[in-house]
Amino acid sequence: MSTVLVTTDYLEPGDEVDQLLRRHGHTVRYSPATGPRDRDEALGLFEGVDAAIIAGEPVTAEMLDHAPALQVIARSGVGYESIDLAAAARHGIRVCNTPGVNHDAVAEMTLALILMTARRLPAVLAGIRAGGWPRRAGRELRGARLGIVGYGPGGRAVARLGHAFGMTVAVATAHPDPADTHIEFLDLDTVCATADYLSLHCRADRSTHHLIDLARLKTMKPTAVLVNTARGSLIDEDALVHSLTTGEIAGAALDVLAHEPLPAHSPLRELDNVIITSHLAGQTAEARLRAGISAAHAVIDVLAGHEPAHPVDRPER
Numbered sequence: 001m002s003t004v005l006v007t008t009d010y011l012e013p014g015d016e017v018d019q020l021l022r023r024h025g026h027t028v029r030y031s032p033a034t035g036p037r038d039r040d041e042a043l044g045l046f047e048g049v050d051a052a053i054i055a056g057e058p059v060t061a062e063m064l065d066h067a068p069a070l071q072v073i074a075r076s077g078v079g080y081e082s083i084d085l086a087a088a089a090r091h092g093i094r095v096c097n098t099p100g101v102n103h104d105a106v107a108e109m110t111l112a113l114i115l116m117t118a119r120r121l122p123a124v125l126a127g128i129r130a131g132g133w134p135r136r137a138g139r140e141l142r143g144a145r146l147g148i149v150g151y152g153p154g155g156r157a158v159a160r161l162g163h164a165f166g167m168t169v170a171v172a173t174a175h176p177d178p179a180d181t182h183i184e185f186l187d188l189d190t191v192c193a194t195a196d197y198l199s200l201h202c203r204a205d206r207s208t209h210h211l212i213d214l215a216r217l218k219t220m221k222p223t224a225v226l227v228n229t230a231r232g233s234l235i236d237e238d239a240l241v242h243s244l245t246t247g248e249i250a251g252a253a254l255d256v257l258a259h260e261p262l263p264a265h266s267p268l269r270e271l272d273n274v275i276i277t278s279h280l281a282g283q284t285a286e287a288r289l290r291a292g293i294s295a296a297h298a299v300i301d302v303l304a305g306h307e308p309a310h311p312v313d314r315p316e317r
Helices: 016-023 039-043 061-065 085-090 103-118 121-129 153-164 188-194 214-219 237-246 285-303
Strands: 003-006 027-030 051-054 072-075 094-096 145-149 168-172 183-185 197-200 225-228 251-254 274-276
Touching: 003 016, 016 027, 016 285, 039 061, 051 285, 061 085, 072 285, 085 094, 094 285, 103 121, 103 153, 103 197, 103 225, 103 251, 103 274, 103 285, 145 153, 145 188, 153 168, 168 188, 188 214, 214 237, 237 251
Parallel strands: 003 027, 003 051, 051 072, 072 094, 145 168, 145 197, 168 183, 197 225, 225 251, 251 274
Antiparallel strands: none
């Protein structure tokens, strides 16, 4: 019998994920990640644990040095940059993620953010709460140009929704799909310069760190809106604040940020042309269940000696 640690805060004792793990003969321990752990708690997190299902909390080399029994970490989500993969490989710990579970949820949130900016809904709602009756005109999406950076499952889902709204869609990707005849596949700088709404859906790695920097922001239309439901590191936030303040772009809608929760002193809090949500794009009840079930199957497979469906590692031993 193996012990599985669950730190993903929306997975709970007795739910479908818990029942699945127990049906396969495993015991389940819970330690929800609700914020940064102190060092002692972090170092003891994996003590006596054979497998772990985690959300986005950091898993450092030092933590893995204190996890002699750990065989697999399953990320209940797509991004896994918070896990030290090199340290996991040294210890022979498998690392998996759960791609394809939340791209529709992210796409719907992306379009919701675009609609909020197009129809000026935050200002309307605030004005009504303040006793007013704002009537400033918004914009229609039909005929607007949607630029998408990255064409994995999320980018494709956003492209489908944009097309359904009557938008023209331009995509910057290293992997264009000629079968998508309603999509224009263009270079990144052209997509940035021509988009009315620029939406980011690429991975976070060294090559994409601050992909949207001051130089690229300066090429965008002054009426353009930047939307990010991918990773906060894709945008140079200091440059974004400058561009929003000077009117180089019209607005931004950000579900992800460089530092989360948003620091109290962040200048983004002071700007009325920014919509900020709390990393919710992939957080639907349906997507959470799919992610939890997928992570549980990865754990079950590795503990049974089988290859998991979505490994992101190649252990050294």
